[in-house]
Amino acid sequence: MAMRKTRQRARPGVLAAALLILVSACQRDADPISALAWAYPHGPTSTYGQPLGTGPFRVPGSPLVLSRAQMEAAPRPIDWHPQDHPPAPAVVGGPGRAGLTPCAECHLLNGAGFPASADLAGLPADYIIEQVMAFRNGDRRSAARGQPSTAEMIKVAKAVSPTELRQAATYFSQLPRSRWVKVVESTTAPQTYPDKYGWLNVAPGRGTEPIGNRVVELSSDLRRMMIDDDHVVMTDYAPLGAIDSGRRIVMTGGGGGMPCQSCHGERLEGIGMTPPIAGRPAGYVARTLWDMRTGARANPGVAPMKVVARGLSAADVRDVSAYLASLQP
Template sequence: MPEVVAHGQRPDVLACGFCHLPNGLGRPENADIAGLPAEYIEHQLAAFRTDARHSALRRLPLALMVQTAKAADKPEVERAAAYFAALKPRSWIKVVETETVPKTRVLGWMLVPDGSGVSEPIGSRIIEIPENVARTELRDSRSGFIAYVPPGSVAKGEALATTGGGKTTACEICHGRDLRGIGPVPPIAGRSPSYLFRQLYDFQHGFRAGSWAALMQPVVARLSEDDLVALAAYAASRDP
């Protein structure tokens, strides 16, 4: 494991493995980067570094990513990208369609059950929680997540991803029939639906810019937030 992944470089380059985990599978507040093309990882770090990539949610995880991208040198970026690109993606998130979900609270930038045992309607949300909160807080690389999504989301998302649904371009054209990516185009199968929704929303509202982002902006332009939820749910449900 490269030093930059394990320990970072003081004072401003944080250890990649702390947030994204040594297995690259990450958590809902950041990204699953295991198995992404090295070229794509390097491109995204450059976008953070040049302020081309932002998010509607300007919170600490994003600020730390921008800080690290701006402070890391080219060899560190290349070593980290090669490391994560070589990792094999695996199923980390179980997608469950449901009308009700546990009532949650925020802990460490992610949602966790609030302990009351009370359920509430899911509405049009994605509620992604750890399988085991204690193990997740210990950065246990064997303890994944459950993503609750509204009933019918996966089927609706499949229709949009495979045909465009009369609203957009089919995701399969660029991301591949199995959504496992083509060349430098990133795989999105089995990735966090919370993360995927954020990225679709950010493309739609201009928070992600740059040459590759320009390809996504017209794709999401006519989609509703319910469509974005459905697409994220479908992609997350696929085998990576």
């Protein structure tokens, strides 16, 4: 009798434990990025964007003309506009060394970056160092499992020496911020497919498709982007009303209740170690806010952003990122 009583009393506990295991298993299996998959583009579909063509290669505003052979032999990144930036240290502009790709191959010499990377121009030097150290020690990952572009940045963070990192951070922090993204509100966007480098290519001859609840981020000239022309801008296609809705969330702070200006500055231009957020491409901003929300970005410096990011739904993140991209940096 006593035994039966004990067993009966134990039952709810056993059930609760089973339920807890089930729930946590489901949480582990749930795809953390499904609500914002557009901000994490990657795919094995293509090897290198579109065919480069036979050349000769030139870009607007540069006297440089390269044949196909010169293009293939040239150290990357190609410096089309040396007058635009101070001399770049080797860690930024190349030549690379075994196991270390020069920063500008992915972030460009003007720091604008690609749709899959991040713009670094004018970010505080100490912030840049803090983030690279976070990639290095595992505090900064991607919410998307195995996101290949983030994996490449982690590889660089593990290979770079403290001296090289300080040189690179100084270089990027001194570059002026510029307008390298424009936002177009629309009900449709060009049909695209993801490139393995983490950007979207326009599907040739396929027209447009409904934009749905996404932002679609595209290089305005993929061919020039692929040959390192840092004058190329991006276009962010966003749903109708996204910019206005984003402005409201930024002003009030969304669910977290702290207006973004209170830490990022009146014009969202950044203050001290707090980075600028005005005029930054929507894909990066949305991805990194989601990484903060899910805990994939967990360096100590990110603590003040946690409550902010947790107060934003996937739709809020989309609209905030469209609004920020629309601002003059």
